[in-house]
Amino acid sequence: MRPDTKDDVLKRLSYVDGHLAGIRRMVEQDKYCVDILKQTYAVRRAIEALEVRILDGHLRTCVVEGIRDDRGDQVIGELLDLYTLKER
Amino acid sequence: MRPDTKDDVLKRLSYVDGHLAGIRRMVEQDKYCVDILKQTYAVRRAIEALEVRILDGHLRTCVVEGIRDDRGDQVIGELLDLYTLKER
Amino acid sequence: MRPDTKDDVLKRLSYVDGHLAGIRRMVEQDKYCVDILKQTYAVRRAIEALEVRILDGHLRTCVVEGIRDDRGDQVIGELLDLYTLKER
Amino acid sequence: MRPDTKDDVLKRLSYVDGHLAGIRRMVEQDKYCVDILKQTYAVRRAIEALEVRILDGHLRTCVVEGIRDDRGDQVIGELLDLYTLKER
Numbered sequence: 001m002r003p004d005t006k007d008d009v010l011k012r013l014s015y016v017d018g019h020l021a022g023i024r025r026m027v028e029q030d031k032y033c034v035d036i037l038k039q040t041y042a043v044r045r046a047i048e049a050l051e052v053r054i055l056d057g058h059l060r061t062c063v064v065e066g067i068r069d070d071r072g073d074q075v076i077g078e079l080l081d082l083y084t085l086k087e088r
Numbered sequence: 089m090r091p092d093t094k095d096d097v098l099k100r101l102s103y104v105d106g107h108l109a110g111i112r113r114m115v116e117q118d119k120y121c122v123d124i125l126k127q128t129y130a131v132r133r134a135i136e137a138l139e140v141r142i143l144d145g146h147l148r149t150c151v152v153e154g155i156r157d158d159r160g161d162q163v164i165g166e167l168l169d170l171y172t173l174k175e176r
Numbered sequence: 177m178r179p180d181t182k183d184d185v186l187k188r189l190s191y192v193d194g195h196l197a198g199i200r201r202m203v204e205q206d207k208y209c210v211d212i213l214k215q216t217y218a219v220r221r222a223i224e225a226l227e228v229r230i231l232d233g234h235l236r237t238c239v240v241e242g243i244r245d246d247r248g249d250q251v252i253g254e255l256l257d258l259y260t261l262k263e264r
Numbered sequence: 265m266r267p268d269t270k271d272d273v274l275k276r277l278s279y280v281d282g283h284l285a286g287i288r289r290m291v292e293q294d295k296y297c298v299d300i301l302k303q304t305y306a307v308r309r310a311i312e313a314l315e316v317r318i319l320d321g322h323l324r325t326c327v328v329e330g331i332r333d334d335r336g337d338q339v340i341g342e343l344l345d346l347y348t349l350k351e352r
Contacts, residue, residue, distance in 0.1 A: 001118060013112050017105070024101050030089060033146035034166045040139050041173055044132050051128050052348055058121035059340045067331045076323045078122045079343075084316055085129055087175075087263045087351060140260055147252045155243045164235045167255075172228055175263060175351045177294060189288050193281070200277050206265060209322035210342045216315050217349055220308050227304050234297035254298045261305055263351075 005057035012050040019043050055082075093145035100138040107131050143170075181233035188226040195219050231258075269321035276314040283307050319346075 001009070020043060026036050066075030089097070108131060114124050154163035177185070199215050242251030265273070284307060290300050330339030 001115065001121065006115060006118075009115050010112065013108060013115070017108060020101060020105060020108070024098065027089065027094060027097050027101070030094075033089065033142050033150065034170065037139055037142055037146075037170055038173065040135055040142075041170075044135055047128055047132050047135075051125055052344060054121050054125055054128075055347060056340075056344055058125075059343060060336070062121065063340075064331050064336050067328050072324070072328050076320075076327075079323060080316060080320055082122065082125055082129075083319060083347075083350075085126065086347075140256060143259060144252075144256055147255060148248070151252075152243050152248050155240050160236070160240050164232075164239075167235060168228060168232055171231060171259075171262075174259075177291065177297065182291060182294075185291050186288065189284060189291070193284060196277060196281060196284070200274065203265065203270060203273050203277070206270075209265065209318050209326065210346065213315055213318055213322075213346055214349065216311055216318075217346075220311055223304055223308050223311075227301055230297050230301055230304075234301075238297065258298065258301055258305075261302065 001054070001057055002061065005053060008053055009050055012046065012053065016043060016046050016050070019046060089142070089145055090149065093141060096141055097138055100134065100141065104131060104134050104138070107134060177230070177233055178237065181229060184229055185226055188222065188229065192219060192222050192226070195222060265318070265321055266325065269317060272317055273314055276310065276317065280307060280310050280314070283310060 019039070023036060023039050023043065026039065063075045063079070066072060107127070111124060111127050111131065114127065151163045151167070154160060195215070196219060199212060199219065202212050202215065239251045239255070242248060283303070287300060287303050287307065290303065327339045327343070330336060
Protein backbone atom coordinates (compact mmCIF):
# COMPACT_ATOMS: atom_id res chain seq x y z
CA MET A 1 0.00 0.00 0.00
CA ARG A 2 1.29 3.48 -0.81
CA PRO A 3 2.03 5.64 2.26
CA ASP A 4 -0.87 8.05 1.63
CA THR A 5 -3.36 5.20 1.14
CA LYS A 6 -2.05 3.51 4.28
CA ASP A 7 -2.40 6.71 6.35
CA ASP A 8 -5.92 7.25 5.09
CA VAL A 9 -6.95 3.63 5.76
CA LEU A 10 -5.52 3.72 9.30
CA LYS A 11 -7.33 7.00 9.97
CA ARG A 12 -10.58 5.50 8.73
CA LEU A 13 -10.05 2.43 10.93
CA SER A 14 -9.68 4.73 13.96
CA TYR A 15 -12.92 6.45 13.01
CA VAL A 16 -14.69 3.07 12.77
CA ASP A 17 -13.29 2.12 16.21
CA GLY A 18 -14.68 5.32 17.69
CA HIS A 19 -18.05 4.77 16.04
CA LEU A 20 -18.24 1.23 17.42
CA ALA A 21 -17.37 2.50 20.91
CA GLY A 22 -20.35 4.87 20.57
CA ILE A 23 -22.59 1.95 19.58
CA ARG A 24 -21.37 -0.02 22.63
CA ARG A 25 -22.41 2.88 24.85
CA MET A 26 -25.83 3.01 23.19
CA VAL A 27 -26.32 -0.70 23.88
CA GLU A 28 -25.15 -0.37 27.50
CA GLN A 29 -27.49 2.58 28.05
CA ASP A 30 -30.45 0.69 26.53
CA LYS A 31 -30.99 3.14 23.68
CA TYR A 32 -33.78 2.40 21.20
CA CYS A 33 -32.88 -0.58 18.97
CA VAL A 34 -33.91 1.21 15.78
CA ASP A 35 -31.43 4.01 16.54
CA ILE A 36 -28.69 1.48 17.30
CA LEU A 37 -29.33 -0.31 14.00
CA LYS A 38 -29.07 2.96 12.07
CA GLN A 39 -25.62 3.40 13.62
CA THR A 40 -24.47 -0.15 12.77
CA TYR A 41 -25.56 0.53 9.17
CA ALA A 42 -23.48 3.71 9.19
CA VAL A 43 -20.46 1.77 10.46
CA ARG A 44 -20.81 -0.77 7.67
CA ARG A 45 -20.96 2.07 5.16
CA ALA A 46 -17.78 3.58 6.68
CA ILE A 47 -16.06 0.19 6.29
CA GLU A 48 -17.22 0.06 2.66
CA ALA A 49 -15.75 3.51 2.03
CA LEU A 50 -12.48 2.24 3.48
CA GLU A 51 -12.65 -0.75 1.15
CA VAL A 52 -13.00 1.55 -1.85
CA ARG A 53 -9.81 3.31 -0.74
CA ILE A 54 -7.93 -0.02 -0.43
CA LEU A 55 -9.30 -1.24 -3.75
CA ASP A 56 -8.35 2.03 -5.44
CA GLY A 57 -4.73 1.59 -4.34
CA HIS A 58 -4.77 -2.09 -5.27
CA LEU A 59 -6.06 -1.42 -8.79
CA ARG A 60 -3.53 1.35 -9.42
CA THR A 61 -0.55 -0.68 -8.23
CA CYS A 62 -0.82 -4.49 -8.07
CA VAL A 63 -3.43 -4.86 -10.82
CA VAL A 64 -1.67 -2.53 -13.27
CA GLU A 65 1.66 -4.23 -12.59
CA GLY A 66 0.10 -7.69 -12.77
CA ILE A 67 -1.40 -6.97 -16.18
CA ARG A 68 1.86 -5.49 -17.47
CA ASP A 69 3.78 -8.53 -16.17
CA ASP A 70 1.42 -11.01 -17.85
CA ARG A 71 -0.17 -12.09 -14.58
CA GLY A 72 -3.49 -10.65 -15.72
CA ASP A 73 -5.39 -13.90 -15.17
CA GLN A 74 -4.36 -14.02 -11.54
CA VAL A 75 -5.13 -10.40 -10.61
CA ILE A 76 -8.41 -10.44 -12.53
CA GLY A 77 -9.47 -13.72 -10.93
CA GLU A 78 -8.90 -12.11 -7.54
CA LEU A 79 -11.01 -9.07 -8.46
CA LEU A 80 -13.90 -11.29 -9.54
CA ASP A 81 -13.66 -13.25 -6.30
CA LEU A 82 -13.85 -9.98 -4.36
CA TYR A 83 -16.85 -8.82 -6.38
CA THR A 84 -18.68 -12.06 -5.65
CA LEU A 85 -17.65 -12.11 -1.99
CA LYS A 86 -18.47 -8.44 -1.39
CA GLU A 87 -21.99 -8.94 -0.04
CA ARG A 88 -21.97 -12.56 1.07
CA MET B 89 -33.05 -4.84 25.14
CA ARG B 90 -33.46 -8.04 27.15
CA PRO B 91 -30.42 -8.93 29.30
CA ASP B 92 -29.49 -12.00 27.23
CA THR B 93 -29.73 -10.05 23.95
CA LYS B 94 -27.68 -7.25 25.45
CA ASP B 95 -24.96 -9.65 26.65
CA ASP B 96 -24.81 -11.31 23.27
CA VAL B 97 -24.66 -8.00 21.39
CA LEU B 98 -21.88 -6.67 23.65
CA LYS B 99 -19.92 -9.92 23.19
CA ARG B 100 -20.29 -9.62 19.42
CA LEU B 101 -19.14 -5.99 19.54
CA SER B 102 -15.99 -7.11 21.38
CA TYR B 103 -15.39 -9.71 18.69
CA VAL B 104 -15.75 -7.05 15.99
CA ASP B 105 -13.29 -4.80 17.88
CA GLY B 106 -10.75 -7.62 17.97
CA HIS B 107 -11.25 -8.37 14.30
CA LEU B 108 -10.71 -4.70 13.39
CA ALA B 109 -7.52 -4.63 15.50
CA GLY B 110 -6.31 -7.57 13.41
CA ILE B 111 -7.09 -5.67 10.20
CA ARG B 112 -5.17 -2.66 11.52
CA ARG B 113 -2.12 -4.89 12.04
CA MET B 114 -2.48 -6.28 8.51
CA VAL B 115 -2.50 -2.72 7.12
CA GLU B 116 0.48 -1.68 9.25
CA GLN B 117 2.43 -4.75 8.14
CA ASP B 118 1.62 -4.12 4.45
CA LYS B 119 -0.26 -7.37 3.94
CA TYR B 120 -1.74 -8.07 0.52
CA CYS B 121 -4.74 -5.79 -0.15
CA VAL B 122 -6.92 -8.65 -1.39
CA ASP B 123 -6.43 -10.46 1.93
CA ILE B 124 -7.22 -7.29 3.88
CA LEU B 125 -10.43 -6.78 1.87
CA LYS B 126 -11.56 -10.34 2.60
CA GLN B 127 -11.21 -9.50 6.30
CA THR B 128 -13.16 -6.23 6.04
CA TYR B 129 -15.92 -8.19 4.29
CA ALA B 130 -15.91 -10.67 7.18
CA VAL B 131 -16.18 -7.82 9.69
CA ARG B 132 -19.19 -6.40 7.86
CA ARG B 133 -20.80 -9.84 7.93
CA ALA B 134 -20.17 -10.06 11.69
CA ILE B 135 -21.85 -6.67 12.13
CA GLU B 136 -24.80 -7.91 10.07
CA ALA B 137 -25.12 -10.97 12.32
CA LEU B 138 -25.17 -8.63 15.31
CA GLU B 139 -27.91 -6.59 13.62
CA VAL B 140 -30.03 -9.73 13.21
CA ARG B 141 -29.71 -10.30 16.98
CA ILE B 142 -30.79 -6.72 17.73
CA LEU B 143 -33.64 -6.89 15.23
CA ASP B 144 -34.78 -10.22 16.67
CA GLY B 145 -35.09 -8.66 20.12
CA HIS B 146 -36.74 -5.55 18.72
CA LEU B 147 -39.38 -7.53 16.83
CA ARG B 148 -40.20 -9.75 19.82
CA THR B 149 -40.56 -6.83 22.23
CA CYS B 150 -41.17 -3.32 20.86
CA VAL B 151 -42.88 -4.40 17.64
CA VAL B 152 -45.20 -6.89 19.31
CA GLU B 153 -46.07 -4.36 22.02
CA GLY B 154 -46.48 -1.57 19.48
CA ILE B 155 -48.94 -3.59 17.44
CA ARG B 156 -50.89 -4.64 20.55
CA ASP B 157 -51.01 -0.99 21.72
CA ASP B 158 -52.29 0.26 18.35
CA ARG B 159 -49.02 1.91 17.43
CA GLY B 160 -48.61 -0.50 14.52
CA ASP B 161 -48.19 2.26 11.93
CA GLN B 162 -45.21 3.69 13.80
CA VAL B 163 -43.31 0.45 14.45
CA ILE B 164 -43.99 -0.84 10.93
CA GLY B 165 -42.88 2.45 9.40
CA GLU B 166 -39.61 2.11 11.29
CA LEU B 167 -39.09 -1.44 10.05
CA LEU B 168 -39.60 -0.36 6.45
CA ASP B 169 -37.13 2.49 6.91
CA LEU B 170 -34.57 0.02 8.25
CA TYR B 171 -35.16 -2.34 5.32
CA THR B 172 -34.58 0.47 2.85
CA LEU B 173 -31.57 1.83 4.74
CA LYS B 174 -29.95 -1.57 5.27
CA GLU B 175 -27.64 -1.49 2.27
CA ARG B 176 -27.41 2.20 1.47
CA MET C 177 -52.11 -8.82 -0.91
CA ARG C 178 -54.46 -5.85 -0.88
CA PRO C 179 -55.75 -4.80 -4.33
CA ASP C 180 -53.81 -1.51 -4.38
CA THR C 181 -50.56 -3.23 -3.34
CA LYS C 182 -51.14 -5.91 -5.97
CA ASP C 183 -51.75 -3.34 -8.72
CA ASP C 184 -48.64 -1.43 -7.74
CA VAL C 185 -46.47 -4.57 -7.60
CA LEU C 186 -47.72 -5.76 -11.01
CA LYS C 187 -47.03 -2.32 -12.50
CA ARG C 188 -43.53 -2.37 -11.07
CA LEU C 189 -42.96 -5.86 -12.48
CA SER C 190 -43.93 -4.56 -15.93
CA TYR C 191 -41.45 -1.72 -15.52
CA VAL C 192 -38.71 -4.21 -14.59
CA ASP C 193 -39.59 -6.32 -17.66
CA GLY C 194 -39.23 -3.27 -19.89
CA HIS C 195 -35.95 -2.31 -18.29
CA LEU C 196 -34.58 -5.83 -18.82
CA ALA C 197 -35.67 -5.72 -22.47
CA GLY C 198 -33.62 -2.53 -22.81
CA ILE C 199 -30.61 -4.27 -21.27
CA ARG C 200 -31.01 -7.15 -23.72
CA ARG C 201 -30.86 -4.68 -26.61
CA MET C 202 -27.74 -3.07 -25.14
CA VAL C 203 -26.06 -6.49 -24.99
CA GLU C 204 -27.14 -7.39 -28.53
CA GLN C 205 -25.85 -4.05 -29.83
CA ASP C 206 -22.50 -4.48 -28.04
CA LYS C 207 -22.87 -1.42 -25.83
CA TYR C 208 -20.08 -0.64 -23.39
CA CYS C 209 -20.07 -3.15 -20.49
CA VAL C 210 -19.80 -0.44 -17.83
CA ASP C 211 -23.02 1.16 -19.12
CA ILE C 212 -24.77 -2.22 -19.17
CA LEU C 213 -23.72 -2.90 -15.57
CA LYS C 214 -25.09 0.46 -14.44
CA GLN C 215 -28.43 -0.60 -15.92
CA THR C 216 -28.41 -4.03 -14.24
CA TYR C 217 -27.73 -2.24 -10.92
CA ALA C 218 -30.71 0.02 -11.60
CA VAL C 219 -32.91 -3.03 -12.28
CA ARG C 220 -31.87 -4.61 -8.99
CA ARG C 221 -32.73 -1.38 -7.21
CA ALA C 222 -36.15 -1.36 -8.90
CA ILE C 223 -36.71 -4.93 -7.68
CA GLU C 224 -35.73 -3.85 -4.17
CA ALA C 225 -38.25 -1.01 -4.30
CA LEU C 226 -40.88 -3.55 -5.29
CA GLU C 227 -39.84 -5.72 -2.34
CA VAL C 228 -40.36 -2.80 0.03
CA ARG C 229 -43.91 -2.47 -1.33
CA ILE C 230 -44.60 -6.19 -0.79
CA LEU C 231 -43.03 -6.13 2.68
CA ASP C 232 -45.06 -3.04 3.60
CA GLY C 233 -48.29 -4.85 2.76
CA HIS C 234 -47.11 -8.01 4.50
CA LEU C 235 -46.25 -6.18 7.74
CA ARG C 236 -49.55 -4.30 7.80
CA THR C 237 -51.68 -7.40 7.23
CA CYS C 238 -50.18 -10.84 7.95
CA VAL C 239 -47.71 -9.71 10.60
CA VAL C 240 -50.20 -7.58 12.51
CA GLU C 241 -52.79 -10.38 12.36
CA GLY C 242 -50.19 -13.01 13.28
CA ILE C 243 -49.15 -11.09 16.38
CA ARG C 244 -52.75 -10.48 17.42
CA ASP C 245 -53.54 -14.19 16.90
CA ASP C 246 -50.58 -15.32 19.03
CA ARG C 247 -48.60 -16.55 16.05
CA GLY C 248 -45.95 -13.90 16.68
CA ASP C 249 -43.12 -16.43 16.82
CA GLN C 250 -43.89 -17.67 13.34
CA VAL C 251 -44.30 -14.31 11.58
CA ILE C 252 -41.26 -12.85 13.35
CA GLY C 253 -39.14 -15.87 12.49
CA GLU C 254 -40.08 -15.37 8.84
CA LEU C 255 -39.10 -11.69 8.97
CA LEU C 256 -35.69 -12.54 10.42
CA ASP C 257 -35.16 -15.16 7.72
CA LEU C 258 -35.95 -12.56 5.08
CA TYR C 259 -33.56 -10.06 6.66
CA THR C 260 -30.76 -12.61 6.62
CA LEU C 261 -31.58 -13.82 3.11
CA LYS C 262 -31.96 -10.33 1.66
CA GLU C 263 -28.44 -9.94 0.30
CA ARG C 264 -27.26 -13.54 0.07
CA MET D 265 -18.31 -8.41 -25.50
CA ARG D 266 -16.83 -11.67 -26.74
CA PRO D 267 -19.33 -13.95 -28.52
CA ASP D 268 -19.30 -16.60 -25.77
CA THR D 269 -19.83 -13.99 -23.03
CA LYS D 270 -22.63 -12.42 -25.06
CA ASP D 271 -24.37 -15.78 -25.59
CA ASP D 272 -24.10 -16.57 -21.90
CA VAL D 273 -25.39 -13.15 -20.83
CA LEU D 274 -28.37 -13.35 -23.22
CA LYS D 275 -29.19 -16.84 -21.95
CA ARG D 276 -29.07 -15.59 -18.37
CA LEU D 277 -31.33 -12.65 -19.28
CA SER D 278 -33.88 -15.11 -20.68
CA TYR D 279 -33.71 -17.09 -17.46
CA VAL D 280 -34.33 -13.91 -15.44
CA ASP D 281 -37.31 -13.07 -17.71
CA GLY D 282 -38.80 -16.49 -17.06
CA HIS D 283 -38.23 -16.18 -13.33
CA LEU D 284 -39.96 -12.77 -13.27
CA ALA D 285 -42.91 -14.21 -15.20
CA GLY D 286 -43.19 -16.83 -12.45
CA ILE D 287 -43.19 -14.09 -9.81
CA ARG D 288 -45.93 -12.26 -11.69
CA ARG D 289 -48.07 -15.39 -11.59
CA MET D 290 -47.41 -15.74 -7.84
CA VAL D 291 -48.60 -12.15 -7.30
CA GLU D 292 -51.68 -12.64 -9.50
CA GLN D 293 -52.57 -15.83 -7.64
CA ASP D 294 -52.15 -14.14 -4.24
CA LYS D 295 -49.35 -16.42 -3.06
CA TYR D 296 -47.85 -15.79 0.37
CA CYS D 297 -45.76 -12.59 0.38
CA VAL D 298 -42.83 -14.24 2.15
CA ASP D 299 -42.58 -16.82 -0.64
CA ILE D 300 -42.77 -14.09 -3.29
CA LEU D 301 -39.98 -12.13 -1.58
CA LYS D 302 -37.75 -15.21 -1.52
CA GLN D 303 -38.21 -15.41 -5.28
CA THR D 304 -37.42 -11.72 -5.87
CA TYR D 305 -34.24 -12.23 -3.83
CA ALA D 306 -33.36 -15.18 -6.06
CA VAL D 307 -33.91 -13.04 -9.17
CA ARG D 308 -31.59 -10.35 -7.83
CA ARG D 309 -28.97 -13.00 -7.18
CA ALA D 310 -29.36 -14.27 -10.74
CA ILE D 311 -28.82 -10.73 -12.02
CA GLU D 312 -25.72 -10.43 -9.85
CA ALA D 313 -24.35 -13.67 -11.34
CA LEU D 314 -24.94 -12.18 -14.79
CA GLU D 315 -23.05 -9.05 -13.72
CA VAL D 316 -20.06 -11.14 -12.69
CA ARG D 317 -20.03 -12.64 -16.18
CA ILE D 318 -20.13 -9.18 -17.81
CA LEU D 319 -17.48 -7.84 -15.44
CA ASP D 320 -15.27 -10.87 -16.11
CA GLY D 321 -15.34 -10.14 -19.84
CA HIS D 322 -14.83 -6.42 -19.26
CA LEU D 323 -11.78 -6.96 -17.06
CA ARG D 324 -10.18 -9.42 -19.49
CA THR D 325 -10.68 -7.17 -22.54
CA CYS D 326 -11.29 -3.43 -22.02
CA VAL D 327 -9.44 -3.14 -18.70
CA VAL D 328 -6.38 -5.07 -19.85
CA GLU D 329 -6.27 -3.09 -23.10
CA GLY D 330 -6.87 0.20 -21.30
CA ILE D 331 -3.97 -0.41 -18.93
CA ARG D 332 -1.67 -1.46 -21.80
CA ASP D 333 -2.70 1.66 -23.77
CA ASP D 334 -2.00 4.00 -20.84
CA ARG D 335 -5.68 4.67 -20.18
CA GLY D 336 -5.38 3.00 -16.80
CA ASP D 337 -6.78 5.99 -14.89
CA GLN D 338 -9.96 5.93 -16.91
CA VAL D 339 -10.70 2.19 -16.74
CA ILE D 340 -9.78 2.03 -13.04
CA GLY D 341 -11.95 5.05 -12.25
CA GLU D 342 -14.87 3.26 -13.90
CA LEU D 343 -14.26 0.10 -11.86
CA LEU D 344 -14.26 2.09 -8.61
CA ASP D 345 -17.51 3.80 -9.63
CA LEU D 346 -19.08 0.41 -10.27
CA TYR D 347 -17.86 -0.90 -6.90
CA THR D 348 -19.42 2.08 -5.12
CA LEU D 349 -22.63 1.93 -7.14
CA LYS D 350 -23.04 -1.83 -6.82
CA GLU D 351 -25.38 -1.81 -3.83
CA ARG D 352 -26.79 1.68 -3.89
